[in-house]
Amino acid sequence: MRPFAEVLNELCTNPPDGRGKVTNVALSAAVKARGGDIAHGYISQLRLGVKDNPTCQALVDLAGALGVHPAVFLGGRRELHTAERPGWRPTALSTLFEAVHPPDRGPWSPEEVATAISSSGHFGSISASYIRELLSNTSDNPRLKHILGLADHFGADPAYFFDDELAARVDSELTDFLALRELGVVEFVTRLAERTGDLSPQARAAAVEGFRQALEVGEGWSFPLNSRRPSADHT
Incomplete structure (x- = not known):
């Protein structure tokens, strides 16, 4: 992921809405106009990389003032949809x-x-x-x-x-x-992966084919899973 300072500098230098370069003072004012409060001196430190650990709210405020989605600071999308007001997702x-x-x-x-x-x-x-x-x-x-x-x-x-x-x-x-985890599939696949070196190519192919068939025809899994181990009578 790109450094926060690099992303912020790029957005200030080439704002996505086509306006001219955004100065630290102008960005601070834009944040304040949206109800936030980030001093231009702190923005300067963020752009220089002197400070590199802004709060979630600072990310949201800076993104909003620049007209982008806050996910852009985290390697995500830049586009902000109409009427979208993203923030920390509590769930x-x-x-x-x-x-x-x-x-x-x-x-x-x-x-x-x-x-x-x-x-x-x-x-x-x-x-x-x-x-x-x-x-x-x-x-x-x-x-x-x-x-x-x-x-x-x-x-x-x-x-x-x-x-x-x-x-x-x-x-x-x-x-x-x-x-899949509830069915025991995740545990089974994990154990299978750990022992794949002990299996012949034919056995690995059979495992893949068994899963494919079970998913396609819905007749149940072809191999004993955590919740469906064979009884002693069938071993």
Whole structure:
């Protein structure tokens, strides 16, 4: 993903609406006109990369003043649709907690996620208590590095936290994923992948063909899954 300062500089130099270059003072005034409050000195620091961890609200305010979608700062789309007012999606994080975790265990705890993000060294530190605040919507203004750290932990596109269009596609895929996990498919495929080196090409081909046929004709899975292991009488 491109550095925040690089994206902000590009938008100020070549605004998508065709206006001339936007100065720090003009951008600050535009943010204020929209009800926000970002000093031109802070905008200068952001553009220089001296400051690189703006809040979620700052992302939204800067994007709104420049006429773009805030997802652009996170590697997502720039286009802002008519009447669209994007911001932090309060259900996004809870959806990831529910859906994205290893198949052989339940959801990650806030403590585990906080430890993983903080120990990586790439996204600063975050506390378990703050993650709980985000999950309960007690807080809705995480900083950029928090957003990137959470996205990285769950393997999500950072723009997922802001972009309703992207979220609709991802959530649809997650619904299917949850259904497959409930059937035991995810656990089975994970175990199969771990042992693929022990299988002959014929066995791997048979596994793929079995899944294909089960999906096409709806006659059930061809291999014993977590919830449908064969009884001792059939082994």
